[in-house]
Amino acid sequence: MSTVRSTCPYCGVGCGVLLAPGDSGRLTVTGDPDHPANTGRLCSKGSALADTLGTEGRLLAPRVDGHETGWDSALDLVAARFAETVATHGPDSVAFYASGQMLTEDYYVANKLMKGFLGTANIDTNSRLCMASTVAGHRRAFGTDTVPGTYEDLDAADLVVLVGSNLAWCHPILHQRVLAAKAARGTKVVVVDPRRTATCDGADLHLQLAIGSDVALFNGLLAAIYEGGAVDKAFVANVDGFDDTLTAARCARLDPTGLDRDLVDRFYRIWIGTERVVTVFSQGVNQSGSGTDKVNAILNCHIATGRIGRAGMGPFSVTGQPNAMGGREVGGLANMLACHLEIENPAHRAAVADFWNAPRLATTPGLKAVEMFRAVAEGRIKALWIMHTNPAATLPEADAVRDAIAACDFTVVSDITAATDTARLADVLLPAAAWAEKDGTVTNSDRTISRQRAALQPPGQARPDWWHVTEVARRMGYGRSFDFAGPAEIFREHAALSGIAGGFGRDFDISGLADLSDGDYERLAPTRWPVARRRGGRFFADGQSFHPGGRIRMVPVHWRAPEAKHGPRFPFRLNTGRVRDHWHTMTRTGRSARLSAHLAEPFVEIHPEDAKELGVAADTLVELTTPTGRAILRATITDAVQQGTLFAPMHWTGETAPSGRVDALVAGVTDPVSGQPESKASVCAARPFAAA
Numbered sequence: 001m002s003t004v005r006s007t008c009p010y011c012g013v014g015c016g017v018l019l020a021p022g023d024s025g026r027l028t029v030t031g032d033p034d035h036p037a038n039t040g041r042l043c044s045k046g047s048a049l050a051d052t053l054g055t056e057g058r059l060l061a062p063r064v065d066g067h068e069t070g071w072d073s074a075l076d077l078v079a080a081r082f083a084e085t086v087a088t089h090g091p092d093s094v095a096f097y098a099s100g101q102m103l104t105e106d107y108y109v110a111n112k113l114m115k116g117f118l119g120t121a122n123i124d125t126n127s128r129l130c131m132a133s134t135v136a137g138h139r140r141a142f143g144t145d146t147v148p149g150t151y152e153d154l155d156a157a158d159l160v161v162l163v164g165s166n167l168a169w170c171h172p173i174l175h176q177r178v179l180a181a182k183a184a185r186g187t188k189v190v191v192v193d194p195r196r197t198a199t200c201d202g203a204d205l206h207l208q209l210a211i212g213s214d215v216a217l218f219n220g221l222l223a224a225i226y227e228g229g230a231v232d233k234a235f236v237a238n239v240d241g242f243d244d245t246l247t248a249a250r251c252a253r254l255d256p257t258g259l260d261r262d263l264v265d266r267f268y269r270i271w272i273g274t275e276r277v278v279t280v281f282s283q284g285v286n287q288s289g290s291g292t293d294k295v296n297a298i299l300n301c302h303i304a305t306g307r308i309g310r311a312g313m314g315p316f317s318v319t320g321q322p323n324a325m326g327g328r329e330v331g332g333l334a335n336m337l338a339c340h341l342e343i344e345n346p347a348h349r350a351a352v353a354d355f356w357n358a359p360r361l362a363t364t365p366g367l368k369a370v371e372m373f374r375a376v377a378e379g380r381i382k383a384l385w386i387m388h389t390n391p392a393a394t395l396p397e398a399d400a401v402r403d404a405i406a407a408c409d410f411t412v413v414s415d416i417t418a419a420t421d422t423a424r425l426a427d428v429l430l431p432a433a434a435w436a437e438k439d440g441t442v443t444n445s446d447r448t449i450s451r452q453r454a455a456l457q458p459p460g461q462a463r464p465d466w467w468h469v470t471e472v473a474r475r476m477g478y479g480r481s482f483d484f485a486g487p488a489e490i491f492r493e494h495a496a497l498s499g500i501a502g503g504f505g506r507d508f509d510i511s512g513l514a515d516l517s518d519g520d521y522e523r524l525a526p527t528r529w530p531v532a533r534r535r536g537g538r539f540f541a542d543g544q545s546f547h548p549g550g551r552i553r554m555v556p557v558h559w560r561a562p563e564a565k566h567g568p569r570f571p572f573r574l575n576t577g578r579v580r581d582h583w584h585t586m587t588r589t590g591r592s593a594r595l596s597a598h599l600a601e602p603f604v605e606i607h608p609e610d611a612k613e614l615g616v617a618a619d620t621l622v623e624l625t626t627p628t629g630r631a632i633l634r635a636t637i638t639d640a641v642q643q644g645t646l647f648a649p650m651h652w653t654g655e656t657a658p659s660g661r662v663d664a665l666v667a668g669v670t671d672p673v674s675g676q677p678e679s680k681a682s683v684c685a686a687r688p689f690a691a692a
């Protein structure tokens with residue numbers, strides 16, 4: 001076997017990797033020096049990828065009701081049960097829950113089957129938990145879900161502001177790029193985060209604001225931009241909503257940030273006085289009941305100053321998952337059609353139905369993730385297909401979600417293992433090819449499409465996800481529309497459809513790739529979209545958006561407190577997040593001893609004053625309770641968290657730490673625009689754990 005170029009399957013940085021046979025017969029994984037995202041570097045997770053390969057613990061054959069069976073009988077059953085459910089209860093009685101781990105080609109066919117052929121938009125994704133607020137914020141400002149920033153902007157910026165982003169742990173290679181720019185050209189780094197994280201080490205400023213107060217901070221910045229005469233009047237002349245947005249920003253009567261005024265003024269002076277500023281934001285912004293408003297509060301400041309779409313400047317959301325962006329492109333969200341076309345637009349629907357030759361294209365948005373599992377609990381969803389994700393452990397109110405899946409009439413899970421909280425509940429388990437065994441594409445945070453390539457044969461009867469979907473579609477009678485020989489053919493269809501989207505003035509246009517031969521696809525180098533036959537280059541520097549009329553919009557936003565209210569029963573706010581060396585529910589990283597050694601068990605960070613008051617000693621067990629669940633975690637006493645707040649990581653599950661299922665604690669409160677859950681401000685009680 002010669003060296004294979006592929007892409008890391010963890011975070012949205014999308015680093016290139018080289019897979020090569022090692023001396024011991026197992027693969028070695030090194031950074032790809034030619035990939036523009038990482039130029040050869042890998043973080044701890046990426047460099048341990050080889051440890052996570054192998055067949056131990058893999059699902060090797062289809063299972064029905066816990067018994068191994070052949071592919072034909074399993075697929076026949078899935079097709080029959082989905083067809084029967086649609087026929088009996090209507091299209092909206094079935095649902096598909098997808099994942100940012102899926103490759104674009106897998107996502108494309110799943111979305112096509114659900115929206116085009118089963119006639120329901122009940123396909124949503126765990127990316128709803130990751131960046132849905134950014135999607136909604138982009139659409140409000142630009143008319144489309146367009147990321148204005150690029151990684152090169154981080155290299156060229158004089159100021160990088162990291163909002164709700166522990167970049168050092170969650171996007172380590174991007175953090176290295178920021179630190180390299182700081183060393184080379186003195187780039188200033190400001191962190192805006194309620195928690196002191198590893199990203200604060202080496203930052204010039206840390207604004208440790210109150211949980212959920214970001215809108216107030218950025219509204220204040222917009223007011224300061226205006227009062228300091230820093231508005232780019234020529235740019236704003238072509239922007240809608242400036243006056244109303246400024247009025248909203250200036251009318252705030254109280255400051256909920258809890259920050260020292262001098263510190264805030266210093267931040268505002270640096271931001272206003274630095275033209276090349278990139279504001280990076282991530283889950284601390286997105287995972288909020290006011291996440292969309294937070295996104296627009298940030299975008300408003302860049303639009304008002306015209307600092308967008310030019311070298312070294314712009315708002316820049318970084319995605320959590322390796323293919324969260326690809327899922328957005330194919331329309332893997334319940335409220336979107338493929339290629340950034342809109343489900344509520346009759347012309348868009350007609351074009352997609354025509355292109356797919358789809359008999360019953362969905363006409364209304366489907367259920368977003370939290371709503372979807374509530375519908376499962378209420379018995380409205382009767383057949384559910386879950387692909388490469390573990391909602392029984394990771395959705396808010398995880399205990400209720402677990403119970404809902406267990407009670408669902410028919411649940412299919414496609415995964416690489418049977419040992420997840422969700423897979424254990426499946427009626428049908430379909431064995432999937434894992435990373436390094438499958439082919440396709442992913443799109444990273446700066447819109448760069450990269451190939452994932454196979455270097456290993458899938459073990460046992462494992463098959464790629466696109467094959468699972470197309471085989472079920474074929475058995476449901478849609479074979480002609482799903483007759484794909486492989487991912488290259490699916491990619492060409494996706495690219496051709498994007499050309500139609502481009503014709504509607506949509507941003508996502510990769511029609512320049514629609515004629516790739518199989519060989520071209522195999523050799524495809526990392527390529528940033530658009531790759532269009534129409535508009536190309538950078539977005540928004542020309543003041544043009546994708547709204548009708550082409551004007552960018554500023555959106556008036558007002559700060560509001562997190563929805564779940566404090567009270568004497570639940571006096572703390574619980575913030576959740578990731579650790580450096582684990583990914584999601586550890587189905588891969590948990591296989592690496594060196595990754596697991598970093599932080600070996602679930603924990604909760606407690607401020608020293610709170611620990612004293614509660615009588616909690618370091619490293620003892622603490623019982624956390626919220627209105628939705630309970631967990632027992634080991635105490636880490638640290639002033640990295642503010643008094644009255646707690647932080648706990650989300651990686652451990654019923655499989656790895658039955659008492660440490662942190663998402664059981666998180667309430668299913670969602671942003672009213674994006675539907676993204678509030679994962680960082682649940683009300684919570686804490687006390688020393690006393691074993692019965």
Ligand code: SF4
Binds near residue numbers: 010045173
């Ligand atoms: Fe993988 Fe992200 Fe690390 Fe890059 S930064 S090696 S994509 S986990």
